[in-house]
Amino acid sequence: MSSITLDRKTSSFTVPRFRLRGGRWVSPLLLLLVWELGSRTGVIPERILAGPSAVALTFWSMVVGGELPANLAVSLARALAGLAFGLSAGVVLALAAGLSRGGETAIDPLMQLKRTIPVLALTPLFIVWFGIGETPKITLIAVATVFPIYMNLFSGIRGVDARLIEAGKSFGLSQAELIRHVILPGALPSFLVGLRYALGVSLLVLVVAEQINASAGIGHLINNARDFMRTDVIVVCLVVYASLGLAADQLVRTLEARALAWRPTFIKS
Amino acid sequence: MASPLARPSNDWRPSTAGPAVQVRNFSRRFGDVTVLHDLDIQIGRGEFVALLGRSGSGKTTLLRTLAGIDPAPLDQVQTPTARAVVFQDARLLPWKKVWRNVALGLRGGDIRARAEAALTEVGLEHRLDVWPATLSGGEAQRVSLARALVRDPGLLLLDEPFAALDALTRLKMHELVLSLWKRHAPAVLLVTHDVDEAVALADRVLVLEDGRIAAEERIDLPRPRATDATFQDIRARLLAKLGVDAGQRRPVEGALLAFPSGEIVA
Ligand SMILES: Nc1ncnc2c1ncn2[C@@H]1O[C@H](COP(=O)(O)OP(=O)(O)OP(=O)(O)O)[C@@H](O)[C@H]1O
Ligand SMILES: [Mg+2]
Numbered sequence: 040m041s042s043i044t045l046d047r048k049t050s051s052f053t054v055p056r057f058r059l060r061g062g063r064w065v066s067p068l069l070l071l072l073v074w075e076l077g078s079r080t081g082v083i084p085e086r087i088l089a090g091p092s093a094v095a096l097t098f099w100s101m102v103v104g105g106e107l108p109a110n111l112a113v114s115l116a117r118a119l120a121g122l123a124f125g126l127s128a129g130v131v132l133a134l135a136a137g138l139s140r141g142g143e144t145a146i147d148p149l150m151q152l153k154r155t156i157p158v159l160a161l162t163p164l165f166i167v168w169f170g171i172g173e174t175p176k177i178t179l180i181a182v183a184t185v186f187p188i189y190m191n192l193f194s195g196i197r198g199v200d201a202r203l204i205e206a207g208k209s210f211g212l213s214q215a216e217l218i219r220h221v222i223l224p225g226a227l228p229s230f231l232v233g234l235r236y237a238l239g240v241s242l243l244v245l246v247v248a249e250q251i252n253a254s255a256g257i258g259h260l261i262n263n264a265r266d267f268m269r270t271d272v273i274v275v276c277l278v279v280y281a282s283l284g285l286a287a288d289q290l291v292r293t294l295e296a297r298a299l300a301w302r303p304t305f306i307k308s
Numbered sequence: 309m310a311s312p313l314a315r316p317s318n319d320w321r322p323s324t325a326g327p328a329v330q331v332r333n334f335s336r337r338f339g340d341v342t343v344l345h346d347l348d349i350q351i352g353r354g355e356f357v358a359l360l361g362r363s364g365s366g367k368t369t370l371l372r373t374l375a376g377i378d379p380a381p382l383d384q385v386q387t388p389t390a391r392a393v394v395f396q397d398a399r400l401l402p403w404k405k406v407w408r409n410v411a412l413g414l415r416g417g418d419i420r421a422r423a424e425a426a427l428t429e430v431g432l433e434h435r436l437d438v439w440p441a442t443l444s445g446g447e448a449q450r451v452s453l454a455r456a457l458v459r460d461p462g463l464l465l466l467d468e469p470f471a472a473l474d475a476l477t478r479l480k481m482h483e484l485v486l487s488l489w490k491r492h493a494p495a496v497l498l499v500t501h502d503v504d505e506a507v508a509l510a511d512r513v514l515v516l517e518d519g520r521i522a523a524e525e526r527i528d529l530p531r532p533r534a535t536d537a538t539f540q541d542i543r544a545r546l547l548a549k550l551g552v553d554a555g556q557r558r559p560v561e562g563a564l565l566a567f568p569s570g571e572i573v574a
Contacts, residue, residue, distance in 0.1 A: 206399040209375050210392070210413040210455070220412065224403040301403045301439045 089271035097271040098278070106260070111279060114245060114256040117173065118283075121180020122241045128181065129188025129237070136189075137196030137226070138218065150189055158183040159247055166251065176248035183244040187236035195229025196222055228302070231295050238287035246280060328353045328463055328495035329374060330386040335519075336369055336378075343369045345519035353462070354493040358506035360546060361516035367499045370516070371467050374497060388462030388495075392455070396468040398448035400440040400455075407436040410455045426458035427451070429491075430484060446477040450484070457488055464494040468501065482509060486531060503546050508533050513542075515549050523549040 071091050077083035078090025085093070101107035132150065135142035158179065165175035199222050207221045249258020257276050264272035299305055329351035336344040343366040351357050361367045372378045373385055375393045400409045410423040427433055430450040440448060449469055456464055466485075470478045486509060489496055500506050506513045507527060515523040525542050533539055 202395070202397065202399055203401060205377055206393070206395060207401075207412070209377050210459070212413045216413065220404070221401060224401070227403075299403075301441060303441045306439055306441055 086268045086270060089269075089274060093271045094274045094278075097269075098275045101272070101275060107275070107279070110256050110260050114249065114258070115283075117176050117248070117256065118180060118241050118245045120173075121177045121244070122184055122237065124177065124181035125184030125237060125241070126188055126234075129185045129233070130192060132185070133189045133192035133196065137193045138222070147193070150186065154186055154190075158244065162247070162251070171252040175251060176245075176253070179248045180241050180244045183240050184237040187240060188230070188233045191233025191236070192226055192230045195226030195233075198229065199225035228295075228299055231291060231298065234294070235288070235291040238291060239284065242280065242284055242287065327351060328355070328388055329497070331370075331374075332384050334373070334380065334384040336366070336373065336380075343519055344373075347520065349514070349521065351463070351495045351497060353495055356489060356496045356498070356509060356511045358498045358500055358510035358513045359516055360500060360503060360506055360513060360550065362550065363501075365516045366519050367516055368467055371465050371497065371499055374463065375465050390459055390461045391463045391465060392457070392459045392461040393465045393467065394449070394452045394456050394469045396471050398440075398445075398452040400443075400448060400451055402440050404440070405437050406432070406440060406443070406451055409440060409451060410458055412455065414458065422458055423454070426454040429457065429488065430454045446473055446481065449473065449481065453484070453488065457492060460492065461494045464489075464496045466496065466498045468499055470505070471501065478505075483532075485509065503543055503550070507539060507543050507546065513546060515546065517549075 074083070074088075075091045078085065078088070078093065083090070089097070098107070132146050136146040136150070137143070161182065162175070162179060165178055169175040169178060203221055203225065204217060207217050212220065246258065249256050250262070253259040253262070257279055261273055261276045264270075264276070296305055327350045329349065331347055331349040334344060334347045335342060347370070349370075359367050359370070369378070371393070373380045374387055375391055376387070377393075400406075401412065404412070407420060407423040407427060410426055411419045414422060424433065424436060427436055430453050432447060432450055432454065435443065435447065435451075440451070443451065449472075452469070469485075470481050473481060482505065485496075485498075496510075498506070498509060507525075509531075510527060513523075513525045513527065514521050517523075523546065525546060527533075527542060529536075529538060
């Protein structure tokens, strides 16, 4: 992954920003207008898709009624719990594999094997093992987020500039100091890429996991809405999922700006 | 303080009389290739030695051995415990502010003050708290020098530290290194491709060829050294040893010269 060099021109990974600049807001706005118009004139029936204004009203009433915040909290708790397990396991495994040859031999093949299994395909197995409560949902998210964290941190550790490690050794750093001052900070950019992926994956898996007979959460709202053909509620939930994705992205970007302040790209701005 | 016995016993300490560096019969192989052949080198305390040699002659290999980066048998290679290296690429940790880079691995109290003092010596007291990525090449190399000197090394190892700098900055760095060397008096081994640099700075110039010391020149000229006749003489002899005909007044293939002759103003 990204190796650290002292090159001042080091390019940083660039992420497309959710920004509507220079007239780029015109077409989305137009789409909204057409959609609204279609709903008002009856061209788009409400049981197919509710109009933007209807969605906005529903959104407001769901917020005021407390229905949305309560279910959002449940979904968030699921995602965070799964992420917490996945993140810890991923970090521990990556450190073990990245910092010792023995660890690599033991762990890496298993992780690569695990990668070949699409996580969502494990859903039936998890239901058999854990039933249909919170456990299979959280486990799914955890299992799905382990890999991006593991892979990026592992390759980040291994990709740390050998010349910097050598310099550190020549200045008498102990093994522990090398890890603390050279290897971990050097692997941090990679780790943050992994974290960004993991957050995205956790939301994706959350959506699917919440289809497993949830009695609360955004997925539960969607399932109910489907049964009552409430397309306005479904759209509200989709918007909530999208906002979660955006918020996660923003979170990582803020972390990066703080943790990677030394990068030339961040220094400039 | 810990008792001296608590220190690792394999740390060789120079006796008060002996040289700083003592290399005896040292060979180094990579697979079938012998890079250093039965090498014998002595560097006195506070002596400034320059090491010349073609690309691939084993200069860096020797330097890495002396720096303790590559292990070597204790009976063949003896160096002071306190050693410090300045690499060609400054190798600053980009995620640590300049003064923290200098303080890297320092033990004991008041580390910041020591780092500050070292950075002041190289004229960078105003750059203590910036990120390394914002430094110019010359500044980065000065930080690297400060990082080496703050350790009070008995042996300072410089691996082509000025090769990436422009001619003007390089001359300033020469002055800086000489003044630091005079003040701290470490033994210095300077690896370089530049004959003029070697002759301008060193007490003694060694030429490494095929893993052996092929030539040695003692330079007893006072510093700063003008490009007088003696200087030119020594320079021509060394160039001849390196396969360059100095009479041609321009570098032949292999371009060992950084300056056309006579341009140096040490
Ligand atoms: N780790 C290694 N493994 C195998 N061969 C090596 C290794 N390090 C150096 N060598 C070989 O040893 C020889 C000497 O290398 P060294 O880096 O010491 O040369 P040098 O004199 O410093 O050259 P330059 O002036 O280009 O820096 C080269 O042929 C190189 O390929
Ligand atoms: Mg070299």
